[in-house]
Amino acid sequence: MPKTLIVVPTYNEAENIERLVSALLSLPVPDLSILIVDDNSPDGTGKIADSLAAQQPERVYVIHREGKQGLGTAYLQGFRWALERGYEAIGQMDADFSHNPDDVPRLLAALDRADAVIGSRYVTGGRLDERWSIWRRLLSWWANRVWVGLILNSPVHDNTGGFRMWRRETLLGMDLDRIRSNGYVFQVEITYLALRLGYRFAEVPIYFADRKYGRSKMGLRIQLEAAIGVLKVRHRYRSLTAAQRARHA
Ligand SMILES: Nc1nc2c(ncn2[C@@H]2O[C@H](COP(=O)(O)OP(=O)(O)OP(=O)(O)O)[C@@H](O)[C@H]2O)c(=O)[nH]1
Numbered sequence: 434m435p436k437t438l439i440v441v442p443t444y445n446e447a448e449n450i451e452r453l454v455s456a457l458l459s460l461p462v463p464d465l466s467i468l469i470v471d472d473n474s475p476d477g478t479g480k481i482a483d484s485l486a487a488q489q490p491e492r493v494y495v496i497h498r499e500g501k502q503g504l505g506t507a508y509l510q511g512f513r514w515a516l517e518r519g520y521e522a523i524g525q526m527d528a529d530f531s532h533n534p535d536d537v538p539r540l541l542a543a544l545d546r547a548d549a550v551i552g553s554r555y556v557t558g559g560r561l562d563e564r565w566s567i568w569r570r571l572l573s574w575w576a577n578r579v580w581v582g583l584i585l586n587s588p589v590h591d592n593t594g595g596f597r598m599w600r601r602e603t604l605l606g607m608d609l610d611r612i613r614s615n616g617y618v619f620q621v622e623i624t625y626l627a628l629r630l631g632y633r634f635a636e637v638p639i640y641f642a643d644r645k646y647g648r649s650k651m652g653l654r655i656q657l658e659a660a661i662g663v664l665k666v667r668h669r670y671r672s673l674t675a676a677q678r679a680r681h682a
Pocket residue numbers: 441442443444445446470471472501502503504507526527528529531644648649650651
């Protein structure tokens with residue numbers, strides 16, 4: 434089994450983080466650790482994370498950042514932390530149980546046959562929470578299947594999903610310093626960068642649940658920014674090829 438780290442960014446996940454950590458630690462995956470990247474959550478998530486890390490000093494780690502700095506930089510910081518410490522499989526997932534911890538072993542298994550794995554809502558067997566409004570469904574479908582499909586010509590079905598597993602070599606070869614976007618486009622950008630560099634994705638169907646606790650902050654402004662962000666991503670990477678992979682030992 435590869436040495437595995439799951440990066441979990443948190444902002445106000447006090448109601449979720451303890452249950453998530455215990456669910457991940459009780460999985461039948463022998464060498465799995467967790468890195469929580471907390472942005473000084475006002476609800477005290479960082480304190481809870483610290484106490485979890487104190488209880489499991491070999492398996493739970495925390496990075497505290499000064500304030501809300503966005504999901505993208507949280508992932509990048511977590512990925513770098515993992516690479517510096519020799520992790521071989523590096524995962525990412527949300528803290529709010531939209532991503533089911535029980536799916537982690539399936540994602541990890543798929544990493545045997547791909548450079549990266551996406552827990553996908555838009556392949557056969559993948560599903561969205563029934564409670565999602567028709568509006569939000571339409572938006573997500575349009576973003577993934579129409580907009581990103583059209584602009585980036587991406588063969589990946591779920592380009593915005595945040596439940597993923599990366600091989601160490603893939604993250605090293607991408608040169609993470611290239612990545613610029615920080616919000617929802619971050620997932621699209623890192624996917625497109627990997628695709629242009631010739632890395633192969635496997636998509637594993639998942640059921641995506643709505644967050645159980647806490648409030649959603651999805652709005653039209655965020656959507657518009659994301660739509661424009663996709664155009665920038667295309668402009669930045671469209672002429673990259675596998676020859677431009679970063680060299681590493
Ligand atoms: N460190 C950090 N984590 C963040 C930030 N924004 C969101 N997160 C975390 O990133 C994960 C995904 O964010 P969510 O707020 O669930 O985003 P979403 O699923 O699109 O929207 P919801 O409908 O609200 O669930 C969660 O674990 C959040 O706590 C941030 O700025 N910094």
